[in-house]
Amino acid sequence: MLSFNVAFPATLLLALLAHLWPSSFQFSAYQPHYLLLVMIFWLSRAPKRCGLVCAAALGLLADLLYGGALGQQLLSFAVLGYLLLSLQRVLLSPTLLQQAVIVALLVALANLWLLGWARFDGGLSAVSPALLSALLSGLIWPLLGRLLDTFYDSGEIR
């Protein structure tokens, strides 16, 4: 088991590497939003250590490293972080399926937000890759969540 101070930067680094994997513009539109998945993991597993400010910081990092206008992903990560933290008050122990659905919805919102900005700037990108990326994120979540749980245990009952 790894401590938060080791596990958090390690997951962050892996997410950044996965995003920077040189593929193609077309393929990258279908990729899961790895950094957002990492944010969802830490907000759900350790909300005291990685809360809304942490989510916003990850959004700013995404803005700075991935290109595009500043503030786009900062806003999206913060709002989605807020939604997630609020949702967790209602849904205290979501099943794996519920978690996957929540993840897919959050990633869909984040992708559609980015797509909206791109369309506003005159782009003609299609909606389907954004939705498929969200679906893929939801599908890999049970595996990814379990995998990350094996490396980090907050000690809290889930």
Add this chain to the structure above:
Amino acid sequence: MSTDFPSNSRLFKRLIAVVLLAVLLAIADRHTTWLQPLKATAQSATAPLAWVANLPAVFARWGESQLRPRDSYQQELQQLEQELLIYRGKLQQGVELAAENSRLRALLNASEVLAQSLLISEVVGISANPYHHTLVINRGSDDGVTVGQPVIDADGLIGQVVAVREQASTVLAITDASHALPVRLLRNGVRSIAEGTGDSNRLRLRYLSTTTDIVVGDELVTSGLGERFPAGYPVGLVVSIERLKGRDFLEVEVRPAASIDRSHYLLLLFNERNNSAAVR
């Protein structure tokens, strides 16, 4: 999921603060250049990460080259030698044509067309934001690369350099939604502006009058206007033309000539007069 959360009102206050910060950053980024140094520094920080992310591809290529039978190398070498011979033959004719063109331009008192030299570079990363078409290449200011420099592949124009670091540069592809470049039709010289769409297989021409002489299959090349891109480099091929009812303009779709999504090796164009020190 955990039950250990901050209080509702505190959370909401934090959200409002972050939203305000995001809006301020977005406005500052869109309307000023204050945040450019911060963005450039952050982009520089991704260079080592992009290098590490590229390692599996490098190893895969190395492994493939090790596993390939010797015969196939010999065949490829033979084929390349033949191609080289053909291109050299064509180049001899090109030299004569360039000299003739230069003489004719001198007669017309037109400005001299500058010779271009090339530098091979390798794509080491692409933008992680799928709606932002930028590529990271392994050549930077150490190799004489400058902002605004055109980048091509074997088939046509890829884009232009928008940020330069010591050993890497960022190239904005012509398909990025924020990119536009002056072009002309090779067949009749009609000028237009080719805009990126955010789709790596599509450019568009806007504001062409419905009476413009343009047909599907027309080739587009850089017009040289604006002096950012040298004239005559292939940009794309017209694949569809729509005449929308009630509109005064045509909607023209263009497929880029360059393999923007697939090219691994790119060529940086150097203006010989301005950059004689470039590595060739």
